[in-house]
Amino acid sequence: MKKLLIGVGVLVIASAIFLYAAYGGFGKPLEAPGGTPFVSSVPDDWSAHKQAKMAARDTHIVQHQIAYNRFADFAESETDGIPYIILKLLPVIAPEYWGEGDNFLSVMGLFFDERLPGAPVPRGMGFSGLSRVNPVGNIDYASFSCGACHIGRVRTEDNKFYYLDGGINAEFNVVGYRKRLVQTIDKIAGTEIDPAKRTELVTNKILEAIDQVHALNPNYFYKNFTYENRTFDAAYEQAQIDLFKKTAGTRVSQFIKHHEDEYHGWEKFVDKYYQGAQPQLLDGLPGMEDAIGFNTVKANANLKLNLLTKPFAFLALPPSHGVTDIMAVWEQNTHDPLWSEDKRHLINGGGQWTGHIPLPIYKNIAAQLTIGYDNVDVRVSAFAEEVLDKMPASVYPFDVDIALAKKGQALFAENCAACHQPHNGKVYNNLGTDMGRAKIAGLFVTLGAISGFTDVCDAGTVVQMYDKDVKPCAEYKGVSLKGKKSLAMTAPKQHEGYNALPLVGLWAQAPYLHNGSVPTLYHLLVPNERPAVFVKSRLDYDQKLAGFVWELDAAKDKNEGYEFDTRLSPAMSNRGHDTNIEQDGKTFKLNWADDKEGALALVEYLKIL
Template sequence: MKNRIAVLFALSAITLAACSSHPLEAPSPPAYVSPVPDNWPQAQAKIVQKKADYLESHQVAYDWFGNFAFSEADGIPYLVLKLLPKLAPELWGSEENFLDAVGLFIDERQKTFPVARGIGFSGLSRAEAQGNIDYASFTCGACHIGRVRLENGQMDYLDGGVNASFNIVQFRVKAYQTLQKAYAGKTGDDRYAVLTQKLLDTLDATHQKNPNYFYNNYQSAGRNFDANYEAAQIALFKKTAGQTVKKYAQRVEAEYEGFGALIAKNYPGLESAMIAGFPGMADATGLSAINGYIGLRSTPILKWFAGIVLPPEPGITDFMSVWEQDKRLASWDESHKRLINGGGQWNGNIPMPIYRNLVAMLTLGLEQTDVRVAAFAEELLDGLPASPYPFAVDIALAKKGQDLFAEHCADCHQPKNGKVYDNLGTSMKRAYVVGAVLNYAARKGLYDNCSPDTTIRLYNKDIKPCAEFDGVSLAGKKDLLMSPNSEHHGYNARPLSGVWAQAPYLHNGTVPTVYHLLVPEERPASFVKSRLDYDQKLLGFSWNSQQTSGKEEGYVFQTNAVPALSNKGHDKDIVEGKKTYRLNWSGDKDGAFAIIEYLKTL
């Protein structure tokens, strides 16, 4: 019967077309397929202005996202951070920015900021200027403010994008190596005493030479980090230097040991590469779990249990772009007992934005995590526009690609598609990292940091950022902070706004360009990651080791070194219902290039 109706409908359509003076138009693409603009430079300029206006109207939230530390009471003592290159100059970067050794850069838009973009210090957020010593930590911007080099050699900053140069593992390793050098062979508590004295001596010599060395006379929101502020901070630090330095050093040592345990468990055969770190990538689940491992491994009765805390599978993934979070927002089911239709991170197991932000912060294992950072990040990222493709676009070709995208890609990569795909042939290792223990620990940690009763002060008002979600109270809904593991054995197909800047591709960053994603038979076994130049033809950052720009940047990345780094997947056509979606365009490279051109406009 259904087939008969379909035939009659088709015949009717043909008859109508023949009788009409105007032929029937092709069906319109779904509303979530963005049309190609007729004039790309004009459209590009509008997006650039829209993003600039958005950032200006959300300036406070952006400052917290980019520059504010994750805790006012824990982290790296700020003065110690700035002294690390004095203790071991051979381990750190340039004199202008010692953190370029781990991929953090000086943002030309805030030249007077006293440290690289991606590091914040608590003096920016603390109510009383000299109420405590300043602690530093990474900020949201460390991973999520990226760069691309334009054709004129200038940098375009990608706010909410990916800092593909940031190597969080290498920072921890270099900190550990710096301390080992400073100990000068001493052991026990003697090593901490030696370290403290070296820091104090170096501190005095550095400050005497330059009374603005630590804060660069920076000014922010009415607070002056001038020579007087700097002198007061030094005096505060000296009062408890022994205790402060010892606590910091023990933390560095414990993190190094914990990371070693993670590598031994999940990365046999890849130990040296993991210790070197992969810029733009991290096993974030493992880094979070290390904090629990550190606490357990020092308790003899529970030491045997420590290995269970670490993830059961490798969880290394590329950093994600975080703009346009409204397109990934979950919604309630009719009963308000489940959250549905929301992707988020790679497999979407943390459905609510503020808790995704908190998880990223908890990765650092700090005490008294500042929930204000997570709340401001949620405000900023909800509608933050993606950065537009900064190069030229072939509009005619892009319009051809739009039709192919609508037919083969849009159904999966539409906003708020919460489906988890397990049929793409990608490595499932990352999808299985959150077991029952980690799920429970994450829910507890998130709730302890932000329960429905937690009150913070934003814009001079008391608010409860975790009291409700999408108009529904979260009281009694602690279990919803993490989705059930059974729903996340696979990966989300995220919306593709700004996809040009997300390269390399797949969750583990093993495919350098969109061309290689669409033409899997040409995927390279190794390529260069973390370059800032761009391959406009294939749509990805410059990846070929034969391509040289005169800039020494990037590192050779070997795919398939371990199963978790497999570059397989998204390489075979799939069938959903009665429809076949083409994923492998090896037999139609013209079609692949049309899709590539269309993706530039998103």
């Protein structure tokens, strides 16, 4: 037995070395740029500055309208997902899980955006009819768009909504969506365990519901929606129904298998990584996600392992948990990496929480793959890269105390700017924060991800954008990516820590730390006042402390948000960024408990970024 284990160990090491060499090794660590850190100046006239920033964002969207539309509305996949007709029937078949009427997806945090009038589904849920070259060449599949995670909103003082384009949808609950799908299937199929009979039961129910709703309204599914140059009228709707009915059994069987496998696989994943927090993780945490989670098997498919059952599969499983808050993705240019002088390595850039995927196009592709589909639409990632590159962060929509903010500016320059500067690729592991998210990608996960990302899009991949052939993964900042597959993901030892990202739009990124465990900026700076339990995913804003209203009984709408308990799992811990640190011979103040006036001044400054 001992010899066998030694032999397996040697084989594993040899395989890792071979794979490492096959991908050309890994690049050098990203690092912090030199020079004087950048510090934004507080404007004298906040109202004029705010209006100018809002106008700049709107202008940017108009100037990149096609790319924005695809970022906001296009499905992640044209051939995978849930058949659109089934999606629209969910509130008819199981209103107890989905709610009544057209606004059913609000139960999982998607909302109708008043800037897209007449839409048949909320923003963040796309369907393939919007993007398919031949509008009637296939049934429509629905899947999430980038906007599901990255178009959020905040309630303003006049009880209206200010949209956070490229920000965070703190209401979005992807796990809750998947759980409700399984519950809906179980409601129809009951205790039947034979797959063919389950499919028959669900198919019959769906066909019955189609006839029921369509007899009452020939525009039930698409609402006669017009998008760019396409109209989804009654004729289009009838054609989609006819296409679906021709192969309904096959479509429904695929729908059942995909979503049951996905959610039940998630149950096993949660049992392994989130002991003590299983009920919350299995219901889903709105505004949060797992960094590997649903895509673990797919990301490592090249290793031919069933990661939950086969011997030695642990080698390809993430070594730790990876629950995180959704990130803001605006102003991507502020943390893009740069090329070294010899154009072989990337330097001075950050990215996600740990910077382990440095190139913007692969960050976007990774996000698409994490949704869990085999065939993703690469154009969505390419368009997202275009529109997000210099998309202005959403400006703080409330009043600012300018005098106090100017005091905070000096404190920021002294204590924060050296780390939170543009293009800082250095990772920090000395902040006392739970390190699970920073250690999710071991060698095998990294190799699998590199293979998975570049299989989807490599230097030779061609897609159609703006009616012409484009190679979205052919180069980065004018330098060819041919032969540079290893740049799709950095080596594990290079990202065992957290980036100090630029703080643009920081006010809207509450709650704070990588796992959203600290409700406001004030609590980040005064750690001894951090609540162990608070409410996340509300839309009202705490203008004094800078964060969404977090106290258990403080919201205008008592139905908004959910309780988040930071004590349930190390993955949810609210420790970190709470002790002063010394770096390069200088002490940086992170704990402001002994200077709360200074903390409030710093909070006021951080609102203007």
